[in-house]
Amino acid sequence: MPNFERVRPLVHNLQRYVRLSEDDKRAISQLHETPMHKTKAREDIAREGQNPSVVRLMVSGWACRYKDLPDGRRQIVGLFIPGDFCDLNVYILKRMDHSIGAITPVNYVGIPPSQLDNLIHAHPRVGQALLWHELVQDSITREWLLNLGQRSAFERIAHLFMEMFMRMRAIEHTEGRTCPFPLTQSDLAEATGLTPVHINRTLQEMRREGLIELSSKRLCILDWDRLKEIAMFNPDYLHLDHEGSYLDANA
Amino acid sequence: MPNFERVRPLVHNLQRYVRLSEDDKRAISQLHETPMHKTKAREDIAREGQNPSVVRLMVSGWACRYKDLPDGRRQIVGLFIPGDFCDLNVYILKRMDHSIGAITPVNYVGIPPSQLDNLIHAHPRVGQALLWHELVQDSITREWLLNLGQRSAFERIAHLFMEMFMRMRAIEHTEGRTCPFPLTQSDLAEATGLTPVHINRTLQEMRREGLIELSSKRLCILDWDRLKEIAMFNPDYLHLDHEGSYLDANA
DNA sequence: GATCTGTGATAACCTATGTGAAAGGCGCAA
DNA sequence: TTGCGCCTTTCACATAGGTTATCACAGATC
Numbered sequence: 232m233p234n235f236e237r238v239r240p241l242v243h244n245l246q247r248y249v250r251l252s253e254d255d256k257r258a259i260s261q262l263h264e265t266p267m268h269k270t271k272a273r274e275d276i277a278r279e280g281q282n283p284s285v286v287r288l289m290v291s292g293w294a295c296r297y298k299d300l301p302d303g304r305r306q307i308v309g310l311f312i313p314g315d316f317c318d319l320n321v322y323i324l325k326r327m328d329h330s331i332g333a334i335t336p337v338n339y340v341g342i343p344p345s346q347l348d349n350l351i352h353a354h355p356r357v358g359q360a361l362l363w364h365e366l367v368q369d370s371i372t373r374e375w376l377l378n379l380g381q382r383s384a385f386e387r388i389a390h391l392f393m394e395m396f397m398r399m400r401a402i403e404h405t406e407g408r409t410c411p412f413p414l415t416q417s418d419l420a421e422a423t424g425l426t427p428v429h430i431n432r433t434l435q436e437m438r439r440e441g442l443i444e445l446s447s448k449r450l451c452i453l454d455w456d457r458l459k460e461i462a463m464f465n466p467d468y469l470h471l472d473h474e475g476s477y478l479d480a481n482a
Numbered sequence: 483m484p485n486f487e488r489v490r491p492l493v494h495n496l497q498r499y500v501r502l503s504e505d506d507k508r509a510i511s512q513l514h515e516t517p518m519h520k521t522k523a524r525e526d527i528a529r530e531g532q533n534p535s536v537v538r539l540m541v542s543g544w545a546c547r548y549k550d551l552p553d554g555r556r557q558i559v560g561l562f563i564p565g566d567f568c569d570l571n572v573y574i575l576k577r578m579d580h581s582i583g584a585i586t587p588v589n590y591v592g593i594p595p596s597q598l599d600n601l602i603h604a605h606p607r608v609g610q611a612l613l614w615h616e617l618v619q620d621s622i623t624r625e626w627l628l629n630l631g632q633r634s635a636f637e638r639i640a641h642l643f644m645e646m647f648m649r650m651r652a653i654e655h656t657e658g659r660t661c662p663f664p665l666t667q668s669d670l671a672e673a674t675g676l677t678p679v680h681i682n683r684t685l686q687e688m689r690r691e692g693l694i695e696l697s698s699k700r701l702c703i704l705d706w707d708r709l710k711e712i713a714m715f716n717p718d719y720l721h722l723d724h725e726g727s728y729l730d731a732n733a
Numbered sequence: 734g735a736t737c738t739g740t741g742a743t744a745a746c747c748t749a750t751g752t753g754a755a756a757g758g759c760g761c762a763a
Numbered sequence: 764t765t766g767c768g769c770c771t772t773t774c775a776c777a778t779a780g781g782t783t784a785t786c787a788c789a790g791a792t793c
Contacts, residue, residue, distance in 0.1 A: 298628040306627060308627045320617045323617055324614070329621075363574050363575065366575050370575070370579045373560075374579075376559045377559065380674075381551060381555040381556070381675065383779080416740075416741065424631030425781090426781055427740095427741090428783095432742095463553070467579060468579045470579070667771065677752080678770095679753095683772095
């Protein structure tokens with residue numbers, strides 16, 4: 232199976248939710264045989280208002296969901312890393328209510344809904360895993376709302392760092408205490424509802440306090456425990472724990 | 483059918499997405515024959531961390547989804563009105579990652595997942611409508627994120643007013659330019675990430691400018707067009723338009 | 734190697750929104 | 764009818780974070 236490496240993040244992602252059989256995995260890896268799309272960094276992958284015809288599965292790179300206002304203000308409302316589906320909802324909702332943009336160069340496969348239908352029919356547990364994936368994304372969105380509404384700039388940025396580190400770890404993209412972190416300070420600003428200037432100030436402070444290192448697109452979390460306490464980070468909302476899941480209970 | 487009146491908001495809700503047959507509607511109204519639950523205003527309906535066993539359908543009153551921080555800060559991350567489902571996701575995710583609280587006295591029916599399963603099997607279009615409903619809720623959550631991240635206090639409150647008015651209108655709970663609006667100023671603060679004091683200041687300003695009236699739990703929108711422009715309100719994210727939907731296209 | 738362009742660092746200054754406190758009004762319970 | 768509690772309204776004051784501007788640097792581009 233030549234594409235197996237490419238499937239790994241997705242399989243990792245889904246296996247947190249259901250135990251997949253070898254047969255399930257084989258079926259998933261066939262998704263990757265649809266043509267691979269490449270976008271350059273900073274390029275739009277989909278625009279609000281469009282009617283996309285495929286479901287996109289991230290293979291490599293980082294992307295974001297964002298919404299913008301007529302006067303140009305932009306808010307990043309979600310981040311995608313390898314193994315994430317961008318718009319599973321295309322199935323049902325015809326019109327995109329947000330845009331998707333590449334942060335880094337991105338590789339993704341675009342899966343026609345019909346193909347996904349077939350997969351789900353033949354492998355219902357994969358279908359459930361996909362639904363779970365979508366629900367986890369929603370849970371993350373709600374946590375971001377709490378983040379923007381109630382946490383201070385410092386707490387907010389700290390929280391985002393922890394979240395992305397954990398998500399990257401779940402797909403085995405971390406090394407020790409470090410992981411890739413390709414967001415610029417402007418991106419961070421758009422994700423947290425702050426100004427680039429204030430992001431910079433706050434990052435300096437976090438460095439001064441020995442909490443993190445961040446340079447050349449890599450994040451290192453120096454003091455996990457203190458950062459966790461500051462951010463009031465409780466990972467439950469990521470639903471990373473395989474244990475206690477509905478699907479598992481009925482396995 | 484004695485319960486038909488009670489079903490109306492839900493049927494209105496779902497009919498925006500799919501054309502329901504008389505038979506579908508009959509099936510839906512049977513949901514309302516499960517026992518009715520009543521909660522007092524300000525009471526919790528479900529708490530974060532719990533493992534709820536029913537899917538709740540709002541019959542009357544307003545409720546909210548909220549998340550809180552260990553130090554007591556609270557963020558309302560969504561509002562529920564009659565016809566809304568509170569936790570369709572219980573199907574899959576076992577543990578609540580947020581709480582649900584009543585704003586006013588609330589009546590709801592708690593539907594066992596098995597019963598919903600049966601309904602969906604027998605009436606697949608109802609199942610699709612439910613999924614759509616869930617996706618619309620998510621779209622609303624993303625718009626709230628844009629709201630908190632990028633809009634000023636004034637714009638933010640204006641936007642919330644417009645949204646709730648339109649949602650109330652969709653279930654025929656408006657009269658002319660007015661509708662019930664049971665949130666206190668503290669609730670408004672928790673929904674917008676602002677302080678009660680600042681909510682008050684801003685409301686005074688909106689009244690002074692002749693944009694709205696708000697008293698005794700009723701909202702009147704005096705100048706729809708100006709409010710819409712100020713809030714940069716674009717109703718697309720509510721997906722209220724029946725036209726152009728995937729389901730419709732395949733009807 | 735010269736030049737661009739995007740990113741990061743900092744500074745001085747400004748303002749929208751938060752804080753804490755007090756007083757008044759209104760609806761509900763007894 | 765009175766009283767009690769929750770809301771709302773207001774005030775004076777404090778501050779987190781926004782704004783505008785400048786400079787330095789590194790990696791692309793020619």
